Amino acid sequence: MNLPLKLTDRKRQAVVDAAIAEFRTSGFEATSMDKIAATAGVSKRTVYNHFPSKDELFAQILHQLWNSTAALMETPYVAGLPLRQQLMEILGKKMAMLQDAYFLDLARVAIAETIHSPARAHEMVARLSAKEEAVTQWLRAAQADGKLRDADPALASQMLQGQLKTFAFWPQVTLNQPPLDAATQQKVLDATVDMFLAYYGRDSGREPAPAN
Incomplete structure (x- = not known):
C-alpha cells in the first residue's frame, strides 16, 4: 500500500x-x-x-525518466516458457511505459533540451541504453538456451525495441499524436513480436546471417 x-x-x-x-x-x-x-x-x-x-x-526530470524504465529489469529469461509469451510480457511493460502520459511529458522535456545541449544528449542516450540493456541480457539468455539464432544481441535488442518506438513513442513525442488505443497497442505488440521471432527464432527457417 x-x-x-x-x-x-x-x-x-x-x-x-x-x-x-x-x-x-x-x-x-x-x-x-x-x-x-x-x-x-x-x-x-x-x-x-x-x-x-x-x-x-x-x-x-532525467532521474525520473530513468526510473520509469525499471520495470524492464524485472523480467528475467525463463527456460521452458514460450518465447512469444515472454516477449509479449516484456514489450507489454515497455508499451505501457511508452504510452504513459507522465513518461511522455518527461521524454518531451528531456529530448527538447538535449537538442540544445549535445553533452546532455550524449548522457541521456548512454543512460537510457544502459537501462535497455535488460532486454539485451534477456536475448543473450535465450540464445544460450538455444531458442534464438546466433546474432548480435545488442543489434537485435535495438531492432526489437525500435519497432515498438516507431509506433508507440516517436509519433507521440515529436508530433504530439495521442497515445495508441488498446486495440492498436495489441496489434503493434503482436506484429513486433511475430516479426522478431520470424527472423531470429530458431524455428523460423532463416539461415543466420554471416558474422562480420
Whole structure:
C-alpha cells in the first residue's frame, strides 16, 4: 500500500511537475525559477530549498525518466516458457511505459533540451541504453538456451525495441499524436513480436546471417 506523501514531498513533486510544464511551454533557457515557483504554487525559497538550480531540476526530470524504465529489469529469461509469451510480457511493460502520459511529458522535456545541449544528449542516450540493456541480457539468455539464432544481441535488442518506438513513442513525442488505443497497442505488440521471432527464432527457417 502506498503511503500518502509528506507535505515536503508533495511540494517537491509540485515543483518538478511545474518545471516539466514550463520547460515544455517555454524551453529550458527561457524558464525562470520564479515562473516555476508561481506555477507550482509555492514560494521561490521552497523551490531553491529542493533544487538549488535549474540544472538540478532538469537532472531530477532525467532521474525520473530513468526510473520509469525499471520495470524492464524485472523480467528475467525463463527456460521452458514460450518465447512469444515472454516477449509479449516484456514489450507489454515497455508499451505501457511508452504510452504513459507522465513518461511522455518527461521524454518531451528531456529530448527538447538535449537538442540544445549535445553533452546532455550524449548522457541521456548512454543512460537510457544502459537501462535497455535488460532486454539485451534477456536475448543473450535465450540464445544460450538455444531458442534464438546466433546474432548480435545488442543489434537485435535495438531492432526489437525500435519497432515498438516507431509506433508507440516517436509519433507521440515529436508530433504530439495521442497515445495508441488498446486495440492498436495489441496489434503493434503482436506484429513486433511475430516479426522478431520470424527472423531470429530458431524455428523460423532463416539461415543466420554471416558474422562480420
